[in-house]
Amino acid sequence: MFILERLGTFFGILGQMAVTPMDIALLFSCTLLGIIFGALPGLTATLGVALLTTLTYGMKTDLALTALLSMYVGAIYGGSYSSILINIPGTAAAAATAMEGYPMACRGEAGRAIGLTTTASAIGTIIGMLFMVCLSPLVSAFALQFTSFEFFLLAFFGILISGTLACPDLVCKGWISGFIGLFLALVGRDRLQFYPRFTFGFSEFDGGIDIVPVLIGAFGIPQIIQVMVNQMKPGEAKPLERVVPEFGKIVRSMGNIVRSALIGVGIGSLPGIGEDVAAWVSYGAAKNASKHPERFGTGCDEGIVATETANNACIGGAIVPLLTLGIPGSPPAAMLLGALMLHNIAPGPMLAMEHPNFLLEVTAILFLAAVTMWIVGISLARHVVKVLTLPPMLFMPIVGLLCIIGSYSLGLSVFNLYLMLPVGILAYAMTELGYPIAPLVIGVILGPMADENLRRALMVSQGDFMPIFTRPVACILFFVIILTFVSQLPVYKRLRTRLADKWTARKTRQVACDTAADFGDNQ
Amino acid sequence: MEEKKNWLRGVDFYCGIGIMIFGAFVVFEGFGMPLKDSWGGVQNVWYVSPALSPIFVGVGLILLGALLCSIGLREAGGGEIRRVLGAALAAGTLFSLPVQRFVAAVAIPAMYIYVLIPRVDFCIASILFLWSYMMLFYLVDEEGFVGLRAVFALGTALLCAALIVAGRLWSEAMPHAGDLLTAVCTVVFVLRARKISALHGSGAPFWRTLGLCIAATVILAVCFRFFLLVPLPTEGSVIEFMDRIRYNEF
Structure with a gap:
């Protein structure tokens, strides 16, 4: 009975959104904008969501969420355009798509490749959404049993695992990045005793560091500097003929799609691990499972279906820990968390009680965004790809201007800008030296949760650490953290x-x- | 590839030292926070102290910095580490073109954020910001960049000095003097870029680029100021003019 009632509510929300002109207009415009953001090399899904956050600040929460999720879904899919047509991934998530998509475009099958990625992405998003709606209530119910020890360990585990898996170079660099994020989160008056920490006498630091300007700085400024310093030129796009949906091929690849979607959801639900990792892992899995692995790298259908399904399924996976635990599963989800906080919504186990229909709203928006993305992808792809001829050095300064005015407009504070630029330069330097940015951002977001819960837990236990070993979840988390840490030490290796x-x-x-x-x- | 990795390990060694020093600073600051003393009438115990997390983070950074140092030393070796330092301090590296491009790419937003935004009309400041990027990175080739860098450096230095030092004196007598000065600086940059781009242009359309800078700024200003109702950081002559148009004050 309860399930039927929830289904009724879901279809009610879906029907209401589908007939509201404002919702439809936002869905189409933001999905299209997302596809353009994803397609343009140099712009990322995270940056797109970040910039849109500043524009949706004044909107109602449901409208803002529609705009942001449409942008997220569109941008993850849009990255495949430049991967296929110019062999330059528009987003990191589409890097694996270039391996198969570009050879297909060279054979004159660009339309077929984009048709496949469009349908696979839409199916991936919907599968991710299904997992999100099924898993979130279970995780929420489970998380309600958590005490401060579990929340501290969970936050610390999030930072550690993000540093371990997101690092392109040495794992300890990922951890250092996470610890720098934790340090940034400590700036300001602590929330238990209001003692000023690392404020250096600046009253602007008393309230702590605003997350959104830090996110915009960390993801926007390095992109701009990179494009300018490396003089990124627009690639020469392969011609795109009619885009074919390729339903037959998709039906025959159902096994590949389900496997890739599961990988996407699983990786998406790990804190801070983005769509790029999901795409590469599913690409590897598809190659291993294929009867013809030798065809991979030469323009193989299975490859692009796997990567595009996984990176879009990752969206649903990334939203599960975001809504249930307040821990973002990917960098764009971290930005979504910032946006939700701006709209006075605090994700976590209590969300389902404070906003009972929130999960269903998100589900409905994701479903409509997937459908909209498919329609826009099939019908407008030939026009959208014209943006690939835009030189990045022309639009990046304008993006920079948007970053600056956007950061300012969130708190009407010039101090946000004073903070954004150094964070951006730090993020650029870290990227150049092989440090991942995602753990830094996760550290900034989860830092207050880790700090408060550690102290609160110790306050309750009177300084005793034994509850970690007497509570099963805390004990498991503790040993997983120790194992993650020890397994990466050179001595252990x-x-x-x-x-x-x-x-x-x-x-x-x-x-x-x-x-x-x-x-x-x-x- | 192997050489690049070796170089990175050499750099890691120095980064590790820097991170250890930073970690030590965090720990030092942490011990300055109330550990067992009373704060705000509350007697502290170590496990509730605001110093707990800073000390934890600081110690973590020291350990990870030491780990990074040891990996750098083991994988790169002493010779490579000395070579990295020598190469970093060499005049050829410090004044190389990529470094100059990086400095310019950072100097433009720094000038815009720290000097122009708090003092100059948003539209005028933004046009100068956009034009500086377009002029140095989009309109001209590498030789053009070399030709324009001196004008850019001198122009921005003079403008910033004038706005910071003399801005307060002008603000009462001539409220829009900063706007005017910035506009003049932009015009000088446009004229100079026109001349240089004729010789070392990248093939990009000059006037269309200038038009784009102005159009993007005006569209953004109108969107934020009149649709999203966000008061812009400094509303000078141009925003006042827009206000008059918007509210029919002519």
């Missing part, structure tokens, strides 16, 4: 290699002995 070598040597000796024994018996 050396020990593991030495043990593996010893094991191999022992095996070889045993085989040699057996062979000698057999030989002796035969003699």
Whole structure:
């Protein structure tokens, strides 16, 4: 009965949105804008959501959410355009798509490739949405049992796992990035005793560092500097003929789609690990599972279906921890968290009680965004790809201007700008030296949660750490953190290699002995 | 590839030292916070102290910095580490074209945010910001960049000095003097860029780019000021003019 009631509410919201002109207009315009943002190399989904956050600040929450989620879905899909047509991924999430999409475009099959990515992305988004709506209530109910120890460990685990998995170079760089984020989160008066920490006498720091300007600085400024310093030129686009939906091919690839969607949802639900990781992992899985792995890299359908399904399914996965625990699953989800906080919505286990229909609203918006994305992708792709000829050095300064006025407009504070630029320069330097930015952002977001909950938990236990070992979830989280940390230490890696070598040597000796024994018996 | 990795490990060594120093600073500051003393009438115990997290973060940074240092030292070796430092301090690196481009790419928003936005009309400041980027990075090739950098550096230095030093004196006598000065600086940059781009242009359309700078600024200003009702940071001559048009005050 309860499920039927919820289904009725869902279809009610869906029907209401589908007949409201403002919702429809926002869905189409923001999805199109998202596709353009995703398609243009240099602009990212996170930056798109960040800039739109500043424009939707004055809107009603449901309208703002429609705009932001449409932008998110559109931008993740839009990255495939430049991957396929100019071999430059529009977003990191579409990097794996370029491996197969561009060879297809070189063979004159660009329309087919975009048709496949459009349908696969729409299906991926819908599967991600289904997982989101099914898993979120379970995770929320589970999280209601959490005490401060669990929340502290969860926040710390989020930062640690994000640093471990998002790092392109050494894992300790990811952790350093997370710890720098934690430090930034400590700036301001602490929320338990109002003691000013690292404010250096500036009253503007008393309230802490505003998340949205930090996010805009961390994701916007490095992009602008990179484009300008590297003099990024527009690529030469391959011709795009009619875009074909390729339903038959999609139906035949259902196994591949389901597997990739599961990978996308799973990776998306890990804190701070974005769509790019999901796309690469699903690409690898599709190659391993394929009957013809040798075709991968030469323009293989299975490859682009896998990557595009996974990166869009990741959206639903990233929203699960965001809504249930207040932990963003990907960088654009981190931006969404900032937007929700601006609209006085605090994601977490209590969200389902404070806003009972919120999850259903998000589900309805994601569903409509997926459908809108498919319609726009199939019907307008040939026109949208014209933006690929725009030189990045022409539009990046305008994006910079939007970042600046957007950051300012959120708190009407010039101090936000004073903070945004140094954070942006720091993020650029870190990117150049191989430090990931996602853990820094996750650190800034989860820092207050970690700080408050650690102190509150110790206050309740009178400074005793034993509850960590007596509470099952806390205990599991604690050992997972220890294992994650230890498994990345050079000492552990050396020990593991030495043990593996010893094991191999022992095996070889045993085989040699057996062979000698057999030989002796035969003699 | 291997050489680049070695270089990165060399840099990691120095970054590790920097991170350890930063971590030590965080720990030092943490110990300055009330650990067992009373704060605001509340007697602290170590586990409720505001110093707990800073000390934890600081110690974490020190340990991770040490780990990074050790990895850098082991993988790159002493020779590479010395070579990285020598290369970083060499005049050729410090004054190379990519470094100059980086400095310009950072100097433009820094000038805009720290000097222009609090003092000059939003529209005029934004046009100068956009034009500076377009002029140095889009309209001209590398030789053109070299030709324009001196004009840009001198022009912005003079403008910033005038706005910071003399701005307060003008503000009462001539409220829009800063706007005028910035507009003049923009015109000088436009004229100079026109001349240089004729010799070392990148092939980009000059006047259309200038038009784009003005159009983008005006559209953004109108959207934020009149549709989103966001008061702009400094509303000078141009915004006042827009206000008059909007509210039919002519």
